[in-house]
Amino acid sequence: MIEVQNLSKTFRLTKKQMKESGHSGDPEVLAVQDVSFRCLPGRIFTLLGPNGAGKTTTLRMIATILKPTEGHITVAGFDTVHQGAEVRARLGFLTGSTGLYDKLSPNELIDYFGRLNNMDEQTIARRKDELFTLLGIHEFANRRIGRFSTGMKQKVSIARTMIHDPEVIVFDEPTSGLDVIAAKGIIDLIRNSKLQQKTVILSTHIMSEVNMLSDDLAIIHKGRMIYNNTYEQFQAGMQAATLEDEFIRLATASETATL
Amino acid sequence: MNNIITIFRKELKEILRDKRTLIIMLVLPLVVYPLLFTGVSSFMQGQAEKAGEETLRIGLGAGGDAALFREYLSAWPGKTDVRSISSDTAEAKVQIQADSLDVVFFFPDGFTASVDSLDPVSYTYYYTSTNKEFQVDMIRGISQGFQQSLTARKLAQLSVNERVLEPAQAEAHNIASNREQFGSIIGGIIPYFFIIFCLIGCMYPAMDIAAGEKERGTLETLLVSPASRLDIYLGKFMAVGLSGFISAMAAIAGILISSKMISAEAGAEASGIMEMMEGIIQPGSVLLLLGILLPLNAFFAAITLMLSIYARTYKEAQGMISPMMIVTVFPSVAGMLPGVTLNYVTALVPILNVSLGAKEIISGTAETGPLVVTYISLIAFALLALMASVRFFNQEKNIMRG
Structure with missing residues (x-):
């Protein structure tokens, strides 16, 4: 379970950043503005929005990497600011840009994260064996990751995310840059996590993924939440013909509303 | 932890x-x-050893009275190759530049007589400081040694003990x-x-x-x-x-x-x-x-x-x-x-x-x-x-x- 209440995040731009982005006036930028939502176990919560909408910032605050400027988040009942270690122990985090240590083998890498999650060696070994069998990592488990293909790396990334059997999993644009087969691996992982009654939050701007996976949907645009309901309700209330068109309609409507 | x-x-x-x-x-x-350090040090040692074997090529300008100098050189411990060249200093410079001689000495006429009678007299030598360092040292050593031999010769003629120049020797001890x-x-x-x-x-x-x-x-x-x-x-x-x-x-x-x-x-x-x-x-x-x-x-x-x-x-x-x-x-x-x-x-x-x-x-x-x-x-x-x-x-x- 993830509960996000009145979450806001302000970034302070440096002079250089302001110059580069052509941003004038106030150096404070509101990346996320008064966002609230709830993700439930056994359901996939999709955060949809264009690039720069504030999806990654929100997910990073859930993962305790960033601290909220205002508002609160609890993950599995723990506060992200004051009980960060407790939150992280129950959290899996996978993004399209997370990398792996090239100089380690999958075996060493998974051991490393297992230990960081305070698992004992026996549990690590058992869990690793399960995941490696499931993902087909055994045949290259002792080779250096540096020379792996994208697909092989993706499998190791999944094992890394799942080694401590997290109850909440954060996927931030997890399929970006992946080919169809590797992306399918991620989709399967998300579905399986749901079946295992885990809480899943997924951010994406790929409409087909939204359609395929969502149980609950939130649309975020320019830092504000412009829609939040079940995906069924969303589909029932659609005024435009396609998901894309409906998304654009909502985004435009929200802009007119704020003006 | x-x-x-x-x-x-x-x-x-x-x-x-x-x-x-x-x-x-x-x-x-x-x-x-x-490897670098020992390479440099053995190279430097090699150079020093080479210095002992090297023959110094000395030119003597024609026409002057170089008898004392020749006498001194014959007793000098290093290897030398003494050649007579013309009295033209320009020629001497050319030969040194072309590296066919290391040093050229010019002595005036009646050099021995002037030394013996204590008349003011000088001799000249040409060399180049861009030579190898040990050659430059050798050339200076030869000239200085020659001067000392002249002093000794004069003292002997005057029947003065050479020790008059250095009546006592200093013995320094570095306690570091x-x-x-x-x-x-x-x-x-x-x-x-x-x-x-x-x-x-x-x-x-x-x-x-x-x-x-x-x-x-x-x-x-x-x-x-x-x-x-x-x-x-x-x-x-x-x-x-x-x-x-x-x-x-x-x-x-x-x-x-x-x-x-x-x-x-x-x-x-x-x-x-x-x-x-x-x-x-x-x-x-x-x-x-x-x-x-x-x-x-x-x-x-x-x-x-x-x-x-x-x-x-x-x-x-x-x-x-x-x-x-x-x-x-x-x-x-x-x-x-x-x-x-x-x-x-x-x-x-x-x-x-x-x-x-x-x-x-x-x-x-x-x-x-x-x-x-x-x-x-x-x-x-x-x-x-x-x-x-x-x-x-x-x-x-x-x-x-x-």
């Missing part, structure tokens, strides 16, 4: 698997430098021990190598461990693990610090190996160096040296890590950390200059105090007061750097800068 060790061990594993870092950290100081003498020279070189290699040893892993992780997207995965930011920082700090320490120790071992190799060749002359080395490798002075070097080590690790955390990419980190090398070289070289000593002021200048303190410990001349100030200031600098670095690591604007 477990997390710190887990992170430390993993970072160390990666450092040890990075060939480039290993070459710079270990192969360079342990293999390349000793070999350790002190060599310590002031080599004592400056050892801390220099330690400082530079300690920095290099910290630099490369630091760039990889922070900016490199950011660039490859692995830092995020580490930040979402239950390990606290402080655990992550300390694990990385220890790995960077140890790498700097190993690299510095390798540099010192490299110097020891070099000096052993050189002294094996040079024999007695280098025994002072060995005596000094043995003097340093006493538990007491090793402890004193480590007391200076470890805070410096921590200082370097903290600063390099701090800059690397700020950088977005490995390349950017390189750009920010490399200038540290230049900033570091100056004070460490200043410590090698003669006359710069450890006092209450220099003891407060970072790096310079390391260089001077280590030099004085090595030559056994360190004074307690300034040394204590050095320790205190070094530990203070190291702690400040560490605190600033930890603070830096905890700020999301630095760690997520990208």
